[in-house]
Amino acid sequence: MSIDLSRFNQSFFEECKEHVRVLEERLVELDSGAVDADLLGALFRAAHSIKGSSGLLGFDAITRLTHAMENVLDGLRNQALAPSPALTTLLLEATDMLARLVALAQDNEPAPDVTPLCTKLDVASGSGGAHETPAPTPAPVSSGGPSTWHVTFQPQPEMFARGQDPALVLRELVDLGSEAEVKALLDGLPPLESLDPERCFLGWRVRLVTTATEAALRDVFSFVDDVATVLLEREPDAMPELPETVESGAEARSAAPEARAEKKADATLRVATEKVDKLVNLVGELVIAQAMISRSLVDFEPAKLHTLVQAVGDLERHTRELQDQVMNIRMVPIGTIFGRFRRLVRDLSGNLGKDVRLELVGEDTELDKSMVEHLADPLMHLVRNAADHGLETTEQRLAAGKPAHGTITLAARHQGGNVVVDVSDDGKGLDTARILAKAIERGLASPGAELPPERVHEFIFAAGFSTAQAVTDLSGRGVGMDVVKRSVDGLNGTIAITTTPGQGTRFRITLPLTLAIIDGMSLRVGGSTFVLPLNQVVETLPLSTAPVRSIYGHGEVVLVRGDPMPMVRLSKVLSVDDDAEGAGRPLAVVLETGDVRFALRVDELLGKAQFVIKSLEPNLPRPDGVLGATIMGDGTVALILDVPGLARLGDVRARADDGRSPLSSRAPQEVYA
């Protein structure tokens, strides 16, 4: 029986995406002029690998396209062709189309016609389509006319033993065509005396004129293809030469292949074998440690206590290592998304008429796979903004005595338990005065308010905020920065702006390594333990040094260095009994979320640690003010508090810096704890 190849499709798609990424990332390098054999080899291999697998799995459009790309790349490799920006653009266009084809194939949707694009590639490579026949020969996608096929059918000698009759197969094949010519291949026929009548020694070669597709022809052999060799060749002259069309490229570009391709990206995860091996080793050691404990518990006597203690210690160590390694499986290098920015910047350079260069730093920095995917869009916005607004035009740059080309740097690195991603440009910097003017115009700040520049810059994260003089194709519509901020918030991260007029702007995104684990501060209120996300904790103060005042109509405030700050009690918002007034040494934990700053009264701080976030859903709807739960060292459940939720429950209003509210706090003294 024929092997069902469709089960390989998923890994093929994964593989394709990887190769497409390589193509996207490295094609751009062709522009730099430094064309070396390594680069061309890598590009050629990527196209070639896709061609090979797609041919095997019957994705004909992909095979055809990669074949045409391969010809161009081969030309470059043999130095028959010279690299040029136009050629790079064409190859990038083909890569876009390829990504789209893969996405369509993944959704089981029919492939669009790739002929125009292939023709363009063939013209570029000078191969005109008759250069070399790819294996297997692609079927025509668009031409409806009959074509001529040469089918070689060579059964293995055991074919009869499997109950298969070659005559039936041949008849079925011939029935498909309007015109057929069958020739027996007698090469394998032994002399009469050694001829075994139960074995098949004949082969056939069929010339068939048919309108059937290659897939239909292959179907004829689906019952015998494990006991026979079948070769399908198509006479090349039947392929119609179509006029070059410009639309196909534009269409491919507008189809946003990334969006489609990533829809199912979460389904599988490719993990380096090395990581899996480590896990296997660790589990092995874990089993040994556990066996040691079991054994020392048999005939246990106090004298053996130290062995037991040691074994439990081992178990602990291995468990911790196992946890790290399992988390590590989800880690992928951020370079997987950095690559696409090379392409983006190249396109932006062209569209904006600016010479923009992209520098990537720390592409190996690893973070959680789902974080990497969610980070792509915000980074895209930031890079676009940097190119469009941040960088000056070439003339302005030269006039300012800067190099003609602007540089955008994407840098990632680990810092403590966080990943820090910087998007910086060497452009003109943020125009603080204009942002403030715009903020006042939009009612975000009151005229005459004295605001430190950092606070002013944060206004660009307000929804619909744009200071761009003209709305360009790329940015300036005022959508974007608020989306960036929201995306980063959604990843439990923070974003900060540093800007120097005339020197450039840096957006710094600080993210936890994974969504599943947070850095938290555990604390006690009454008899319950809670966890606060550390990135929202600004500072903690003993209430003995910060007096609490009750203001009629405003609830309680705590005076932080003389400034009143709203105070929230869990006993009020979550009905958690806290320690009686005067007992113990209560503290105020100053929390910040978005525009809101408030203090939370707690009875005791227990410590800082990492906590695994466990969802309450679907077993229970998430209560307001609770982000999730976590399991403490003793196996009990502790709740992780949701700071925005607490602010809502405590009716804490947005921090107002314009002096309208009597409860306004002064500018933050330390924003990031």
Add this chain to the structure above:
Amino acid sequence: MNAQVNAQSQAAGPVMGTRQFLSFRVGAEEYAIDILAVQEIRGHTAITALPQTPPWVRGAMNLRGVIVPVFDMQQRFGGGPVEYSRFSVIIVVSIGGRQVGLLVDAVNDVVDLAPGAIEPPPDVGAAGSSSFVQGLGRHGERLLILLDLQQVMA
């Protein structure tokens, strides 16, 4: 636990359509739920109170890394809180992908009920908790209140 129960149910099913129920006690009454919904039975487990939840949500427990809410059945039926001691029992049930622990006073046994032994719920007027009652099961001298878990977990 589950596997054993299922094995029993196959061995002891002389009457067609006989269903097995796990019976338990809350206060003075004996209740029963379909055994197929029962995932496991736990002894005393640490429970963490959950804020912003109805009074019958006693809290959440850690079931091998999964956070499972625990419902106080007596309060669910409109009574006062069950005394939670080391003799308390939590029946973990699973319906439609949701897991919930039911805090009860004691678990009794597994009973077989033929379709004829199940009566429709009595019409007792507007008693708040009657919507939880799926029917009444007669088992010898015992009268079991069969619970509609969908309603209990709603």
